[in-house]
Amino acid sequence: MARNSDTPRSNCRINFALETFGDKWTLLIVRDLMFKGKRTFGEFLESKEKISTNILADRLKRLEEHGIVEKTVAPDNRSKLLYRLTSKGKDLLPVMLEITAWSVKHDATRNTSDPFLTMFGSAKEEMMSAILDKLD
């Protein structure tokens, strides 16, 4: 594996973030945890992007190592693990919303007058609170 072995390429802040979640999969897991109420390995596997099991296991491990995600044993089934965002993970919400806003604006395959943008523009804080309230 040894993707970001140990020493950062630089001490730049953008680089710090990229070495944490700079790949095609990691933020999809964050998305599923943050916006879709998913919590288990099996639920992440169901997402439309079709992540494979080895990559998912690797990214969950990484996210845990970085303190963005933590897992607990499910109360009803000891072989089932529940993943959730830590506060460090929840702090990615503004990043996720700005990414979403950018995509809504620039994805040509989408409607230009998207309700997300109006709401995001006028009630950002309320939007964030509503999302955070639903977690845990």
Added chain:
Amino acid sequence: MARNSDTPRSNCRINFALETFGDKWTLLIVRDLMFKGKRTFGEFLESKEKISTNILADRLKRLEEHGIVEKTVAPDNRSKLLYRLTSKGKDLLPVMLEITAWSVKHDATRNTSDPFLTMFGSAKEEMMSAILDKLD
């Protein structure tokens, strides 16, 4: 090459963004253009992360194809190309700043009372205008 060949893995907005800049290098180039005043192939190569020439060429091509970056011939030297952000690229500024804010907050190797965070918290719009004014 054929990294994101043609058909998106899903029509999710987070995924749209990840298929555009979801890797370890692309946003470093955006950073160099947006915050460091860099404009040429050679200048990007100098950055501390040490991108290699083939990857840089590939990412610049991709960024152009996605309409995030455009290039022009330098007025003083016809073999020199000047890269710059398009408006779509400049629209990544909020994303870049939120990523920076997250990293400042969570990079344990950094000072906790970073001036970026106070300024970002109190004068976000002014900060963005100042950055955009320096471009082009």
Added chain:
DNA sequence: ATGTGGTGCTTGCAAAATGCAAGTACATTC
């Protein structure tokens, strides 16, 4: 006009990461 250096790449090849299918381990349920 020729050589030297600047600029932006391309190429070749080894190493690493990814993607896919199958298999494993443990817990619960019947």
Added chain:
DNA sequence: GAATGTACTTGCATTTTGCAAGCACCACAT
């Protein structure tokens, strides 16, 4: 105790990356 659910691990082919070298074009000095 057999079948199912859950979370992975393993093996292997394909793709991407990283490194070093080479190439093509332009500019400038001799």
